[in-house]
Amino acid sequence: MQYDWLDWMKKPLNDMLQDCQQQAEFFPQEEQQEILGRFRALTRSIKYAIQPATYYQAWEELIALQRYCRERRELLTLSIQDTEDSEVEPSAIEKDSTAISVAPYRPVPIGQHKLPPLRYSYDALEPYIDRETMRIHHAELHQKYVNDLNKAEKQLQNAREKRNYDLVKHWERELAFNGAGHYLHTIFFDIMSPGAGGEPKGDLRDQIIRDFGSYRAFKEHFSQAAEKVEGGGWALLIWSPRAQRLEILQAEKHQNLSQQDQIPILALDVWEHAYYLKYPNKRKAYIENWFKVVDWNRVNDRYDTARRVLWQPY
CATH class of the missing domain: 1.10.287.990 (Fe,Mn superoxide dismutase (SOD) domain)
Structure with missing residues (x-):
């Protein structure tokens, strides 16, 4: 059964397809094909939907896909501009396997999450983490x-x-x-790396100073929050798209006490399994040494991506 208003939808669907095609011209060829194939599949779902729920779900996914294409192109454009401004050869960036890149639109199928591989060996963070x-x-x-x-x-x-x-x-x-x-x-x-540590630089440092007064004040606040998590949990530095600033949160277990409308950019695990072999009942010492392996370049990359998400402030 097809809905009577299908003819009415032809123009908006064509407009959305043209928009996605224009944005996707900037994507790698494989990703272009994947995006446009997904678009056509969703269009078919709309056209032949029997249940209203299927129809509305396909429309929502289609709108999300169009939004992704626009944001993806914007990030790629900014990445190109940053490369030109810094006079770094593209080949050097392409060869940097540790760089954080914008991920293509590839939803994880239900029940098929995988363990991400580490970028370093298990002993690479010694003597701070064994x-x-x-x-x-x-x-x-x-x-x-x-x-x-x-x-x-x-x-x-x-x-x-x-x-x-x-x-x-x-x-x-x-x-x-x-x-x-x-x-x-x-x-x-x-966000950990061997030979890392030190202090953040650039835009992230500026934002930390704006929101916490100084890096010293941030580190002291973050360390105290981590030390005082009750039981197992986390200390998080997050970007709040609504408040449009950085905040420090605790999370008990993994999900309790946190906020929903936020993007973590720095996360410290203070469950005992993260430190008990080397720091039995010495959480404070673990926290102090953990800062010596924080890779602020990668944290800054996360911040640079997260800060582009802005909601209407209230």
């Missing part, structure tokens, strides 16, 4: 969050298909706990 702690933390504990996140997603998909929501509260809790655990650990491992 090899065995890193191995257990990444290969076993982070992997378990990934496995349990996948399980929760599949169970909720099964509930939708069977329209049986008797256990929805349990699986939503598992989704929140393990999803937050997976995403925060991904940030945590990514």
